[in-house]
Amino acid sequence: MTNSSKNIDVRNWYLSGFKDFESKLNGESESYLHLIRKLAFEKLGNTEFPTMKNEEWKYTNVNPVLETNYIPAFISEKTVITADDVNERIYTGFDCYKMVFINGEYSEELSDMENLPEGVTAGSIRKLLKEQPEIVEKYIGKNLYKENAFNLLNSAYATDGIFVHAAKGVVVEKPIQVVYINGSKDQNLLITPRNIFAADENAEFSVITNHSGIEGKSYFTNIVTEGFLQKDAKIKVYKLQNEADNAYHIERAEVDLKETSIFSHYNITFGGSLVRNDINTELNGEYCESNLYGLYFGSTDQHIDNHSLVKHMSPNCESNELYKGILDDSSRGVFNGKIYVRKDAQKTNAYQSNKTILLSDDARIDTKPQLEIYADDVKCSHGATIGHLDDTAYFYIISRGVPAELAKSMLIRAFVDDVVGKINIEPLREQINHQIFEHLHRVEI
Amino acid sequence: MSDMKVVEDLTQSEYKWGFVTNIEAESAPKGLNEDIVRFISMKKEEPEWMLEWRLKAFREWKKLPEPDWAKVKFNKIDYHDVVYYSAPKVKPTLESMDEVDPELRETFEKLGIPLDEQKLLAGVAVDAVFDSVSVTTTFKETLKEKGIIFCSISEAIKEYPDLVKKYIGSVVPPKDNYFSALNSAVFSDGSFVYIPKGVRCPMELSTYFRINAQETGQFERTLIVADDDSYVSYLEGCTAPMRDENQLHAAVVELVTHDNAEIKYSTVQNWYPGDKDGQGGIFNFVTKRGMCEGVNSKISWTQVETGSAVTWKYPSCILKGDNSIGEFYSIAVTNNYQQADTGTKMVHLGKNTRSTIISKGISAGRSDNSYRGLVKIGKNATNARNFSQCDSMLMGDRCGAHTFPYIEVQNQTGQVEHEATTSKVGEDQIFYLNQRGIETEDAVNMIVNGFCKEVFNELPMEFAVEAQKLLAVSLEGSVG
Numbered sequence: 001m002t003n004s005s006k007n008i009d010v011r012n013w014y015l016s017g018f019k020d021f022e023s024k025l026n027g028e029s030e031s032y033l034h035l036i037r038k039l040a041f042e043k044l045g046n047t048e049f050p051t052m053k054n055e056e057w058k059y060t061n062v063n064p065v066l067e068t069n070y071i072p073a074f075i076s077e078k079t080v081i082t083a084d085d086v087n088e089r090i091y092t093g094f095d096c097y098k099m100v101f102i103n104g105e106y107s108e109e110l111s112d113m114e115n116l117p118e119g120v121t122a123g124s125i126r127k128l129l130k131e132q133p134e135i136v137e138k139y140i141g142k143n144l145y146k147e148n149a150f151n152l153l154n155s156a157y158a159t160d161g162i163f164v165h166a167a168k169g170v171v172v173e174k175p176i177q178v179v180y181i182n183g184s185k186d187q188n189l190l191i192t193p194r195n196i197f198a199a200d201e202n203a204e205f206s207v208i209t210n211h212s213g214i215e216g217k218s219y220f221t222n223i224v225t226e227g228f229l230q231k232d233a234k235i236k237v238y239k240l241q242n243e244a245d246n247a248y249h250i251e252r253a254e255v256d257l258k259e260t261s262i263f264s265h266y267n268i269t270f271g272g273s274l275v276r277n278d279i280n281t282e283l284n285g286e287y288c289e290s291n292l293y294g295l296y297f298g299s300t301d302q303h304i305d306n307h308s309l310v311k312h313m314s315p316n317c318e319s320n321e322l323y324k325g326i327l328d329d330s331s332r333g334v335f336n337g338k339i340y341v342r343k344d345a346q347k348t349n350a351y352q353s354n355k356t357i358l359l360s361d362d363a364r365i366d367t368k369p370q371l372e373i374y375a376d377d378v379k380c381s382h383g384a385t386i387g388h389l390d391d392t393a394y395f396y397i398i399s400r401g402v403p404a405e406l407a408k409s410m411l412i413r414a415f416v417d418d419v420v421g422k423i424n425i426e427p428l429r430e431q432i433n434h435q436i437f438e439h440l441h442r443v444e445i
Numbered sequence: 446m447s448d449m450k451v452v453e454d455l456t457q458s459e460y461k462w463g464f465v466t467n468i469e470a471e472s473a474p475k476g477l478n479e480d481i482v483r484f485i486s487m488k489k490e491e492p493e494w495m496l497e498w499r500l501k502a503f504r505e506w507k508k509l510p511e512p513d514w515a516k517v518k519f520n521k522i523d524y525h526d527v528v529y530y531s532a533p534k535v536k537p538t539l540e541s542m543d544e545v546d547p548e549l550r551e552t553f554e555k556l557g558i559p560l561d562e563q564k565l566l567a568g569v570a571v572d573a574v575f576d577s578v579s580v581t582t583t584f585k586e587t588l589k590e591k592g593i594i595f596c597s598i599s600e601a602i603k604e605y606p607d608l609v610k611k612y613i614g615s616v617v618p619p620k621d622n623y624f625s626a627l628n629s630a631v632f633s634d635g636s637f638v639y640i641p642k643g644v645r646c647p648m649e650l651s652t653y654f655r656i657n658a659q660e661t662g663q664f665e666r667t668l669i670v671a672d673d674d675s676y677v678s679y680l681e682g683c684t685a686p687m688r689d690e691n692q693l694h695a696a697v698v699e700l701v702t703h704d705n706a707e708i709k710y711s712t713v714q715n716w717y718p719g720d721k722d723g724q725g726g727i728f729n730f731v732t733k734r735g736m737c738e739g740v741n742s743k744i745s746w747t748q749v750e751t752g753s754a755v756t757w758k759y760p761s762c763i764l765k766g767d768n769s770i771g772e773f774y775s776i777a778v779t780n781n782y783q784q785a786d787t788g789t790k791m792v793h794l795g796k797n798t799r800s801t802i803i804s805k806g807i808s809a810g811r812s813d814n815s816y817r818g819l820v821k822i823g824k825n826a827t828n829a830r831n832f833s834q835c836d837s838m839l840m841g842d843r844c845g846a847h848t849f850p851y852i853e854v855q856n857q858t859g860q861v862e863h864e865a866t867t868s869k870v871g872e873d874q875i876f877y878l879n880q881r882g883i884e885t886e887d888a889v890n891m892i893v894n895g896f897c898k899e900v901f902n903e904l905p906m907e908f909a910v911e912a913q914k915l916l917a918v919s920l921e922g923s924v925g
Contacts, residue, residue, distance in 0.1 A: 055514065059853075343842065358857035361824075369863070371848040376839035376869045386822075386854045386861040 010066040014153055014190075015045055017072060021157060024075050031129050032137045033158065040147070040155030049149040059334040059366040060305045062150075064274055065248045070190035070220045072157045073103035079184050079214070086110050086179055089212040091240070093427025096177040096208070099123070103182055103219075104191040105160050113176075119167035120205070122176060125194060126160040136163060139196045143226040143254040151252050154192045154224040161194035161223075166203035166233075175206040175238075175425065183244055185216040195225040199233035199261075206236035208428070213244030213271065220248045227255035229263055231285065236264045238423065240432070243271035245300070252278040259285025259314070266423055267294040267323075268432060269304050270439045280309040283317040283345075294323035295419050297439045298331025298363065305334035310352075312345040312375075321352040324419050326412060328440055330362035338370040339382065345375050352382040357389060357415060359440075389415075405443045412436070413445055473530035479503060482630050485530045489599045489634075492606060502619035502629030509623045515786040516815045516847060517755050519728065527693055529631040529664070587647070593677075594639040595650055598666050601637035608639055612670050616699040616736045616763070624695040624730040624757075628664045632697070635665035640675040640706070649905055651680040665696040671706035673739065680908055682713040692717075694753075695730045704739030704766070709747070711904055713912050716752035723782025723811075726754025733760035737769035737795075745772040746789065747903045749912040754783060759817065761790035764798035764826075771800040774900040778916060779812030779844070788818035788849075793829040793859070802833035805897050808844035815847040822859035829856065835865040838896055 018041050022029060049066055050057040081102045090098070099122075100110035106124030116122055121135055128136050144151065162178050182191050199205060211221065221243060229235055235255075243249050249272040255263050269275055281290040296304045310319045325333050335354045356365045369382040389411045397407040416436060423429045437444040473484050482503050486496040588595050594605060601609050619629035640646055671677055681698075694716065700708045710733075719726025729752075735744035746760040762771030773789035791800035800820065808814040816835045823829075837846035848865045870892050878888035894901070894913065901909050 346842070356854075358854065358859075361857055363857060364855045365852070366854075367852045369848075369850060369865070371837075371865060371867055372845070373837070373839065373847060373867050374843075374845045376842045376844070378839075379866075379868055381864070381866040382848070383865070384850070384852055384861070384863040386852065386859060388857045388860075 010069065011044065011049065011149070013069045014156070015041070018156060021072055021075050028126075028129070028159070032133060033129055033140065036141050037156050037158065040152045043147070044149060044152040044156055047149045047152055056307065056336070060274070060276055060303065062274070062276075065220060065250075068188050068218060068220075070188045073105065073189045073191045074157065074159045076103070076184065076187050076189055079103055081107070081110065081181050083110060085181060085214075089181065089210065089242070090179050091177060091208065091210060091428050091431050093431070094175070094425050096175045097122070099162060099176060099178045101160070101162075101178065101180045101193065103184070103189055104180070104193045117170055117172055119170035120172055121163065121165040123163060124160055125163045125196065128163050135165060136196070139198055139226060139228055140194070141226075143228065143256050144224070145254075150222055150250050151224055153190075154194060154222045154252075157190065157192045158194035158224070159192070161196070162207070162209070163196050164205060164207060165196075165198045166200060166205050168200040169202045170200075171203065172205035175208050177208040177210060180209070180211045180221075181214060182211070182221055183214040183216050183219045183247065185214075188217045189219040191219060191221045193221070193223045195223065196228075197225070197235055197237065198228040199230060199235050201230045202232045203230070204234040206238065208238040208240065210240050210242070211249065211271070212242045213247050215244060218246040218248070218273075219244070221250070223251040225251065225253040227253065227263060229255070229257045229261035229288075231259050231261060233258075233261045234263075236266070238266045238425075238428070239268065241269045241271055241275065242435075245271065245273060247272050248274045250276045253280065255281045255290075257281060257283050257285060257288040257290060260287045261285065262289045262291070264291040265293065266419075267292070267306065269294075269296040269306075270435055272302065272304075274303045276305040276307070278307045278309075280311070281319070282311040282313060283319065284313050286314050286316045288314070288317050290317075290319040292319075292321040292323075293419050293422055295416055296323070296325040296333060297436060298325070298327040298333055299329050299440055300331065301329065302331040303334075304331070305336075307336045309338045309340065310350065312339070312341040312348045312350060315344065315346045315348070317345065318349045319351070322419060323354045324416060325356045325365070326359060326415070326440065327356065327363035327365060328359040330360070332363070333365040335365070335367040335369070335384075337368075337382070338372060339380055341373040341375050341378055341380060343374045346377040348375060348378040348380065350378070350380040354384045355415075356386045357412075358386065359388070406445060409437060409443045409445045412440070412442065472528050475528050476525045477527070477529060477631065481529055485631055485633065488530060489602070491599070491602055494606075494610065495602050498614070498619075499630050502626050503631075505620040506623065506626035506630055509620065509626055511623050515757050515817070516813060516849075517757060517784040517786050519755050519784070522693060522728065524627070530633055591644050591647065592641040593644060593646055594637065596637055598632070598635040598637045598668060601668075605637070605639070608670065609637065609668070612668055612699065612701055613666075616701060616734045617697050617732050622732060625697050625732040628666060628695045628697040628732070632664045632666035635667045635696070636669075637667075638669040638677060638679065640671045640677045642672045643674045645675065646677040649678045649680055651682070663692070663694045663696070667696070667698040669699070669708055669710070670701045671703065671708050671742075673704045673706060676707045678709040678711070678905060680711050680905060682715070682908070692727045693730075694727050696732070698731070698733040698760075700735035700744055702735070702737050702739060702742035702744055702769075705741045706739060707743040707745070708735065709745045710735070710760070711908050712746075712748040712750075713908055713915060714748065714750045714752050714756075715915055718752045718783050719754040719781065721781045721810075723754070726783070727752065729753035729756045729758060731758040733758065734763065735761065735771070736763045737766050737771065737798075739769070740766040740795075741768045742766050743770040743772070745774075745903070747774040747900065748776070749900070749904070749915065750775070750777040750785060750787060751915045753785070756783075756785040756787055758787045759789055761792070762800065763792045763794065764800065764829075765794045767795040768797045769795055770798070773800075773802045773804070774903040775804045776807070776897045776900045776912070776916070777805070777814055778807045779809070779814045781810040781812060783810075783812040785813070786815045786817055788816045790819040791821070791831060792819070793822045793826040793831070796825070796827045797829070798826055799830045800832075802831070802835070803899050804833075804835040805900055806835070806837040806846055807840065807893065807896070808837070808846050809840040811843045813845040813847070815849060816865070817849040819851040819853070820861055820863070822854045822856050822861065824855045826856050827858050829859045831859075831861045833863040835863075836896070837865070837867040838893070839867065839869045
């Protein structure tokens with residue numbers, strides 16, 4: 001069977017399932033979101049899933065994702081999750097608001113969104129579409145363009161997701177932690193969260209998205225996130241991806257920045273068998289700042305693909321990007337970062353760096369840092385390095401009596417520290433450090 | 446700003462070397478089919494196996510799609526509207542310079558290649574290719590003593606069929622890509638070099654190419670083989686006359702180094718880039734690849750690219766032998782409406798292989814200049830090492846500079862570093878030099894020369910001078 005016929009098969013599966021899905025929406029088929037769904041459904045009929053012939057997917061073969069016919073979680077049998085399940089997974093040690101999504105559906109009883117400051121609308125998109133549809137309609141789908149088949153699949157089956165909006169001047173002190181618990185013991189699920197983060201003038205908030213899975217059947221998380229930052233707004237997103245080992249995880253994020261706003265994204269990948277992130281920012285006002293930081297840890301035969309596109313559309317903006325990874329066993333990493341500087345975006349400062357360490361002979365990295373620059377008065381640079389743990393540093397440490405394994409762990413810790421160190425929630429930082437060694441099966445320091 | 450005047454003068458300066466020589470060409474009819482391939486082969490008096498090889502390549506070409514991934518835009522080429530063969534009518538066989546057609550000699554002199562002087566002064570053997578056919582070859586005798594073969598490829602096909610058969614297409618197979626297949630089917634001429642075991646070529650070998658007859662595609666084929674423990678430095682340089690029709694140029698260069706051998710290949714490319722409105726100019730689609738076959742072998746590419754309307758060129762090294770070394774030093778300058786998509790591929794297959802990439806891109810006017818490169822460390826390439834640096838300089842706010850590196854590493858002992866920067870000529874640097882009484886134009890020239898110094902240093906003496914002149918003509922003063 002050729003790849004392309006598989007591609008059509010799975011597309012037919014999702015297309016034919018749509019009627020059934022639509023019939024179970026009840027009143028929700030009248031909503032604005034359903035217009036988006038129907039449009040995406042139509043487009044999906046004419047859009048093929050990407051193959052490795054597509055430059056953007058050159059190093060990532062998505063066939064494993066297309067081999068299984070996943071059932072949209074909305075029409076599947078519900079998985080029962082208890083407060084204990086949530087507590088096992090949640091990052092602790094700091095005060096936060098809590099949102100819990102089970103297979104992409106918001107769970108009111110497990111969440112804790114009490115005492116939000118005035119001017120903040122945060123919660124389930126599905127619920128808000130019923131209660132205050134105008135606020136969701138203002139944003140949803142507004143920041144998407146050139147959707148690929150996966151994005152369309154999300155739009156076609158999207159029912160719920162995170163919505164956070166902070167009105168002018170509102171600063172949310174506590175971070176909002178979103179715990180996703182995905183997967184099922186007996187069904188292969190398609191989970192399609194649809195998220196919106198919007199901060200008005202001078203507003204500020206941070207969100208921790210904590211993606212976790214339960215052991216069971218393979219599932220497919222397919223996320224679309226849109227971000228909107230008005231003048232002087234600040235949004236931080238910490239993405240901690242701990243999906244199950246047999247899960248597939250794809251996210252596309254599009255963030256629009258207006259003048260002097262700052263967007264920071266911390267993208268940390270532990271879980272998932274095939275992972276693909278597209279984190280894109282568009283700098284549409286002067287003096288804004290985009291910070292994209294990432295860490296990826298591959299073990300067994302994980303495949304982790306991080307794509308980003310930073311579009312400098314206005315003058316005087318700054319962008320930073322630092323992605324670091326450690327690949328062990330037969331895992332594979334892909335990095336593709338692109339800085340685009342438009343003709344009028346003079347005085348741009350753009351930095352991009354990708355560093356990878358390979359710990360095993362079977363690990364592999366393909367990296368493609370790109371610059372596309374049409375303005376002359378700019379400072380843009382990118383760098384990429386690939387190597388193994390520094391032999392001389394290693395020798396220095398062991399010669400002082402440090403056990404070999406511990407010495408390696410020290411070097412790993414030092415390597416990741418310039419990304420981990422950027423996370424300013426200390427307990428979170430500690431838990432991430434712990435996870436790194438656990439995931440790589442190494443001695444912890 | 447007074448600088449603006451300088452900018453206008455220089456960016457609007459027309460191509461200096463535009464002139465046409467009238468020599469009655471014996472051309473093939475326009476178009477491309479098997480008969481044309483046969484016609485070319487017959488004209489070149491080639492043996493049967495060569496014709497078969499060409500026909501096979503032609504059949505592959507028909508199957509291949511035209512590549513569209515490069516960051517260049519141009520009107521679709523009608524491959525059936527190109528003349529694939531033209532030769533000066535009289536093919537002289539020469540013993541001395543006096544026998545050369547005076548008109549030809551004049552052309553060479555305009556090009557700055559006074560053959561008769563060159564022989565004495567430069568110590569450079571020149572195999573001058575005038576519109577597809579070798580006209581004269583000098584220093585052949587001296588080289589012959591050492592056992593070095595330096596002749597046109599058509600001659601080599603006849604004289605040294607075994608060598609040609611063994612190596613042609615071994616590095617760049619005809620079906621490698623669209624343009625290599627096209628070249629393999631219709632190549633008109635080119636150079637062949639063979640350096641025998643243990644021989645260090647006593648002089649720089651050099652070929653000047655020149656496209657002449659109107660609407661003629663130029664399809665050179667160069668093959669250089671350095672046997673064990675040998676060394677050769679090869680120079681290639683070219684200028685072309687002014688034209689309105691786009692001219693197609695699809696060359697293939699193959700290099701092979703055996704154990705401990707080294708080839709240094711330097712290019713100064715100054716094909717006609719089109720006028721300041723982007724009319725005309727050469728399409729330069731070149732496949733250059735070197736194979737470090739033996740242990741401790743080395744291939745070094747140095748290029749200065751200032752010409753062509755569209756450039757599509759990636760001189761590459763396949764580092765197959767253990768401890769082999771690949772190098773790529775490049776300056777690519779684009780002005781007006783020029784587009785260049787150039788870079789290199791370093792494929793590490795052997796152990797302890799090393800590669801260095803230094804690429805300097807300068808864009809001015811409305812041009813687009815891209816670096817596109819691949820560094821690949823194969824699974825068995827233990828302790829492979831690569832260092833890449835790609836710097837771009839922008840002059841003017843309507844040009845583009847792009848970097849598209851691909852890095853693929855499959856061995857944990859590999860060490861790869863890639864670094865790229867984009868910036869413009871610093872106002873503070875110009876100001877500093879102005880302060881010291883240096884005119885803006887000279888200041889920019891100095892800064893650009895400094896920017897490119899690492900590459901100039903790699904060029905052989907004669908070329909370095911020429912290259913710096915070319916650079917000055919191409920963009921001196923483009924910054925305001």
